[in-house]
Amino acid sequence: MSHLHLGIIGCPIRHSLSPVLHTYLLQQNGQEGSYRSFETQPSNLAERVSDLLNSGIRGFNVTIPLKQEILPFLTDISNAAKTIGAVNTVLVHDNRLHGHNTDSSGFMRSLQHSGIEIKQRSAIVLGAGGASRAVIYGLLAEGISEITIANRTLERARNLAVSMGRFFPETAISVCDWNIEKIASHISERALIVNTTSVGMWPDIDKTPFVLPALPAEAIVVDLVYNPLETQFIAQGKSAGASTIDGLNMFIFQGVAAFEIWLGRAAIFDLEVLRNLLLEKLASYE
Ligand SMILES: NC(=O)c1ccc[n+]([C@@H]2O[C@H](COP(=O)([O-])OP(=O)(O)OC[C@H]3O[C@@H](n4cnc5c(N)ncnc54)[C@H](OP(=O)(O)O)[C@@H]3O)[C@@H](O)[C@H]2O)c1
Numbered sequence: 001m002s003h004l005h006l007g008i009i010g011c012p013i014r015h016s017l018s019p020v021l022h023t024y025l026l027q028q029n030g031q032e033g034s035y036r037s038f039e040t041q042p043s044n045l046a047e048r049v050s051d052l053l054n055s056g057i058r059g060f061n062v063t064i065p066l067k068q069e070i071l072p073f074l075t076d077i078s079n080a081a082k083t084i085g086a087v088n089t090v091l092v093h094d095n096r097l098h099g100h101n102t103d104s105s106g107f108m109r110s111l112q113h114s115g116i117e118i119k120q121r122s123a124i125v126l127g128a129g130g131a132s133r134a135v136i137y138g139l140l141a142e143g144i145s146e147i148t149i150a151n152r153t154l155e156r157a158r159n160l161a162v163s164m165g166r167f168f169p170e171t172a173i174s175v176c177d178w179n180i181e182k183i184a185s186h187i188s189e190r191a192l193i194v195n196t197t198s199v200g201m202w203p204d205i206d207k208t209p210f211v212l213p214a215l216p217a218e219a220i221v222v223d224l225v226y227n228p229l230e231t232q233f234i235a236q237g238k239s240a241g242a243s244t245i246d247g248l249n250m251f252i253f254q255g256v257a258a259f260e261i262w263l264g265r266a267a268i269f270d271l272e273v274l275r276n277l278l279l280e281k282l283a284s285y286e
Helices: 018-028 042-054 080-086 102-114 129-140 154-167 180-184 230-239 248-263 272-286
Strands: 002-011 033-039 059-063 091-093 096-100 124-127 144-148 172-174 191-196 220-223 242-244
Touching: 002 042, 002 154, 018 033, 018 091, 018 248, 018 272, 042 096, 059 248, 080 096, 080 102, 080 129, 091 248, 102 154, 102 248, 124 129, 129 144, 144 154, 144 180, 154 172, 220 230, 230 242, 248 272
Parallel strands: 002 033, 002 059, 124 144, 124 191, 144 172, 191 220, 220 242
Antiparallel strands: 059 091, 091 096
């Protein structure tokens, strides 16, 4: 394949780790190409999309705040992205835009990589934004037995439960107030507790959604935030007796899945090398 012209749109993206990830993947897979950041506001999205098409771009990632705004520009959209209602990866083919969501598969692959089998587990998902939708879709599609959504704005959790319930009517999806005593009553022996909110992200590294109660030994605590790698939430999960999974592998796996869509074949990569590269980059911001 000739030069693979790739990039990312969103705002702010100055600190995005995606250029480091994709530059590594291009090199590692012997593919000539480039991956550039295109700072884009919702108000200049139409112009940006048109410029990218004219530039011969093969594909691009879409991040905050454009994951839903991009939808009207797409010729078609994968079933997963349609159900999630958000697109983070666009493939350009014959001047047409094809939308995908790799956050969901990235999350599921990070669980799989840690040896987590989700059947016979119940999940408590904190947050009801775009990342939560992707996580909940992945869990439901892979057969989690039950999901509880807790969100600061309860209405948003309710809407999410109703919209996902239409696609997965066989799974119990409930909502819960943003209150740790109430949330604790939903924590089962084999609970998967996932923080999909942005609470605890740098620079607010002392913040945490909740102080977790003592947890069953088989419980798993996951944080989508990866800057810092060990958030307060992850640290509390460890002290509460659970296994923990940070957000960096999800970030890597969502990026690899996007790259594979653009490349058209499986990508070669070394997870540990990539983690170290990305951690070095994160350290350079502090
Ligand atoms: N690891 C990865 O690959 C990956 C992928 C995607 C996203 N993420 C991370 O996931 C996080 C969420 O992203 P998103 O796209 O879902 O954002 P979003 O759509 O803006 O949703 C933000 C969520 O956080 C909640 N929230 C924000 N501030 C809060 C506070 N002070 N107290 C309680 N809840 C609060 C919001 O609750 P309300 O509804 O009440 O406002 C909402 O549920 C970000 O940190 C992002 O970097 C990581």
